[in-house]
Amino acid sequence: MRFSLLNRAANDLDARLDRRLLRHRRFTRGFARYGWVTFVALALVITLVASFTKVGRSQQILYVSEGGDVVMLDPDSGASSVIYEAGDGAYATGLTRTGGSRNLAFTVLKESGGTLRGDIYTVDMNREARARITNAAPGEVFASPDFSFGTGGVSATHYSRTAPPNTFTVQSIGYGGIFLEPNLPGRPALLGPVWISENALFSWSAGESGRMVLKAYNFAERRQATVYETRNEVGYPAYHRDSNALVFAERPRGAPLAESRLRLLVGTDFLPISGIEEGTGVYDPSPPTPALDGEMAVIWTDGEEWGIGLLDPETREFRRTDVRVPAGSRNPQISRNGDYVATTGPDGTRLLIQELATGREVARVEGLQRLGTTMNKMKEHGLRVPPEAEWFTQANFGWRALRDGQVEP
Amino acid sequence: MSRKALRRLAYPKPGAFVLFFALLYSVLFVFLSIYKHEIYASSRFDLGNMDQAVWNSARGDILEATDETGEISSRLKNHADFLLLAFVPFYWIYESPYWLLIVQAITVGLGAIPLYWLCLRFLGRQWPAAFIAVAYLFNPGLQAANLFDFHAQMMAGTLLLFAFHYLLERRLKLFLLFAVLAALAKEEIVLLVAMMGLYAVWPLKRPKWGIPIFLAGTAYFLFVMKVLIPAFNPDGDTSELVGVRYEAFGGSITGVLRTALTDPFFMLGYALSGARLQYILQLLGLAGGFAVFSPLVLAIPLPELAINVLSQRPQMVSIRYHYSAPIIPFVYLATAAGLYNVLRFALWLRARNRFPGPRMRRLISRELLVERVPLLVALFILLMNVQMNYEIGPLPWFHSPENHSSVIDPPAPEHLEALDGAVARIPPEASVSASNWIGPHLAHRDYLYLFPLIKDADYVVVDERKPGYDTFVEPVVALQSVRNLREDDSYELIYSENGVLVFERRP
Structure with missing residues (x-):
């Protein structure tokens, strides 16, 4: 029955269409000959519109609150939700900046019976699944986790009572933990690791002679190469894989941030950066921003004004943006779509989100976990924390871009 | 534009449609291949290697090149790609790897023409045949392989298609011409010619042609693998590549054949394990999947498929490398043949009233099966390939995996200038160790080492931006090597620009 109805409907439609077309013979003739051109043009228009239409992803910022919760905030709508809730003496710290939009990692500190331990947890933001990927012994902390490019590996700085800090790598599924240096007392502290490839990292080594190396x-093949030595204070490096460029800030020990100079190292060669005016302090390079073709956000200051600059590690050009930030701001990070930039205050408790194009303030969040909270806790519990470790303290926030339907309003 | 010309444009002939895309492909890929080379995105292995082999051949050192260990050796140690010698006259006119890149792109592009003839023969419908032939040119794997340097094997697909066409046309001389040319592309290609011999025996029922073709093909393969290649290896061993790639089967051809007889299920399980099954599905899926309905045509590239899926080399089970180039065109041809077989079966069902009910029989009319279904299916295959090309293809602004060798990503202009400046510093006769991406620009010399292998090189040219071999290079080794060079008294840094370094051996 349904078949015949459908047939009849189709026939009726055919007949009506034929009648109409017969009334406009010229159009019909043209359409028959060149109609395909219309369809191709239409397909092109649809393809172009689809290409330029933004996929339904909004930007979220994740941060660690004063109480140790991991909170996700949509700066546009102001909606927020808790990803990890502190409790039972356990709280989050050291939120990773890397891992794309899907992967998140952070340290969970647990205080019990006068001892401190810090495990690394990972969250799959798509599946909303959480897992512990390292299991620290009492008196051990795995701090500042960081994902490798393919997110197959996680690095962290390992603190303990017996040995100086060491760089630790583990597969993100929790297997195959490796220390870069033997975990023995008496060797230099390894700090501020950054991934180069799936089995290699740069790491700073703080010796007793006061030199940073x-x-x-390459942890898989147990190979190492010394690249640079300095007596200055250095900051967390950022690595741009396409140009093999390692970027970090350097200043005399104890000097103000305005004396920071940005260094760009390609292999064994320091290359000059253009566009930085004489006497301008530049520091805190962010990880490369995919939406801006790998550009890194940095903070510049001439001592009076403070603002956001962008460094293209490929062309080695620096340029100031129109974004101005409060004096002493730290840790710039650009949202995944390249629209916003977030910075913290000097102590890390205030987060300021601004439009990158105009500098307009989009949101301001107070009550982030204070920078150095983890360091202080570790010192309180007798873990070995050299003074240089504080140079590599990272802010407790990172950007993500989740599908619209994935985030509750 | 005249009315006639406009009408011709509106109603292109299927053959002209295919020719247009074949030429478009050829022109585009000639340009892209050369551009990729000029921006230092081609590699020492393999463009530099092939270029050096042809350059040496043009000077009388047949197929010789510097190998991975830094020794001058014949390519015949591992491969029998005599087709490279066809480029020697071109090198006598002008020594340049452009010849290789140009001829490769044009040959691959022209493959759509014999493919169209063959699809037309099997399918009997012009436009569907044309759509399938053009879909082949949009295959993202084929394009990626084409942009990954030069390999004579890339040209085998087109030559084999011509050979198969002339076999079906029963034009023996032309078949032999193209079959021989194809066989000279690489040692195993002759096995596909041998399979055509079997095809001539059955279903073509021409045993007088088929049996000699099969026997000659098999004999040539055995001669190359058992006599020729061992003659260029120490102690008469077989190619070391066989040992490495087929370790699971004893590391020899005999071992592979023995396992096929004694433990076929292990072999089958191995061939379908991990990425291999995915590879097979990608090969078939990109052509729409109809190829499985034409097992006889699909049997022709079976030896090449077996060689790939039994290998341990990951690149051999990826559609993005030249290893798949002789297989892909036959999958598209099998698609046309498979589609025809499906339709013939449907017509057979229809003729015998096997459809459930008269309405269904009315709905699935003969016209629908003969005219519309092939057109729609072929159009679907073409559009799917265009879409997949956009999703995973290597063309600029498309979305190929970033770390693949086919990706065209030009460096900053000042870096390019620095690279040109470094290459200009190297005298023509000097031995050189160079980063993988600089190597192809310095191949016309006796010794060209791949950095960080330095040996006794007169010059070392390193791009610290991309210091090592391919994307898997160990960055720490590169750093160690550059530091060692900087501290080595026997070398002097004579050029340092934008991270591009040239070291010269002190006298």
């Missing part, structure tokens, strides 16, 4: 490590 930058080394590249």
Whole structure:
């Protein structure tokens, strides 16, 4: 029955269409000959519109609150939700900046019976699944986790009572933990690791002579190469894979941020950066921003004004943006779509989100976990924390871009 | 534009449609291949290697090149790609790897023409045949392989298609011409010619042609693998590549054949394990999947498929490398043949009133099966390939995996200038160790080492931006090597620009 109805409907439609077309013979003739051109043009228009239409993803910022919760905030709508809730003496710290939009990692500190331990947890934001990927012994902390490019590995700085800090890598599924240096007392502290490839990292080594040594490590093949040595204070490095460029800030020990100079190292060669005016302090390079073709956000200051600059590690050009930030701001990070930039205050408790194009303030969040909270806790519990470790303290926030339907309003 | 010309444009002939895309492909890929080379995105292995082999051949050192260990050796140690010698006259006119890149792109592009003839023969419908032939040119794997340097194997697909066409046309001389040319592309290609011999025996029922073709093909393969290649290896061993790639089967051809007889289920399980099954599905899926309904045509590239899926080399089970180039065109041809077989079966069902009910029989009319279904299916295959090309293809602004060798990502202009400046510093006769991406620009010399292998090189040219071999290079080794060079008294840094370094050996 349904078949015949459908047939009849189709026939009726055919007949009506034929009648109409017969009334406009010229159009019909043209359409028959060149109609396909219309369809191709239409397909092109649809393809172009679809290409330029933004996929339904909004930007979220994740941060660690004063109480140790991991909170996700949509700066446009102001909606927020808790990803990890502190409790039972356990709280989050050291939120990773890397891992794309899907992967998140952070340290969970647990205080019990006068001992401190810090495990690394990972959250799959798509599946909303949480897992512990390292299991620290009492008196051990795995701090500042960081994902490798393919997110197959996680690095962290390992603190303990017996040995100086060491760089630790583990597969993100929790297998195959490796220390870059033997975990023995008496060796230099390894700090501020950054991934180069799936089995290699740069890491700073702080010796007793007061020198900082930058080394590249292949942990799978147990190979290392010394790249640079300095007596200055250095900051967390950022690595741009396409140009093999490592970027970090350097200043005399104890000097103000305005004396920071940005260094760009390609292999064994320091290359000059253009566009930085004489006497301008530049520091805190962010990880490369995919939406801006790998550009890194940095903070510049001439001592009076403070603002956001962008460094293209490929062309080695620096340019100031129109974004101005409060004096002493730290840790710039650009949202995944390249629209916003977030910075913290000097102590890390205030988060300021601004439009990158105009500098307009979009949101301001107070009550983030204070920078150095983890360091202080570790010192309180007798873990070995050299003074240089504080140079590599990272802010407790990172950007994500989740599908619209994935985030509750 | 005249009315006639406009009408011709509106109603293109299927053959002209295919020719247009074949030429478009050829022109585009000639340009992209050369551009990729000029921006230092081609690699020492393999463009530099092939270029050096042809350059040496043009000077009388047949197929010789510097190998991975830094020794001058014949390519015949591992491969029998005599087709490279066809480029020697071109090198006598002008020594440049452009010849290789140009001829490769044009040959691959022209493959759509014999493919169209063959699809037309099997399917009997012009436009569907044309759509399938053009879909082949949009295959993202084929394009990626084409943009990954030069490999004579890339040209085998087109030559084999011509050979198969002339076999079906019963034009023996032309078949032999193209079959021989194809067989000279690489040692195993002759096995596909041998399979055509079997095809001539059955279903073509021409045993007088088929049996000699099969026997000659098999004999040539055995001669190359058992006599020729061992003659260029120490102690008469087989190619070391066989040992490495087929370790699971004893590392020899005999071992592979023995396992096929004694433990076929292990072999089958191995061939379908991990990425291999995905590879097979990608090969078939990109052509719409109809190829499985034409097992006889699909049997022709079976030896090449077996060689790939039994290998341990990951690149051999990826559609993005030249290893798949001789298979892909036959999958598209099998698609046309498979589609025809499906339709013939449907017509057979229809003729015998096997459809459930008269309405269904009315609905699935003969016209629908003969005219519309092939057109729609072929159009679907074409559009799917265009879409997949956009999703995973290597063309600029498309979405190929970033770390694949086919990706065209130009460096900053000042870096390019620095690279040009470094290459200009190297005298023509000097031995050189160079980063993988600089190597192809310095291949016309006796010794060209791949950095960080330095040996006794007169010059070392390193791009610290991309210091090592391919994307898997160990960055720490590169750093160690550059530091060692900087501290080595026997070398002097004579050029340092934008992270591009040239070291010269002190006298």
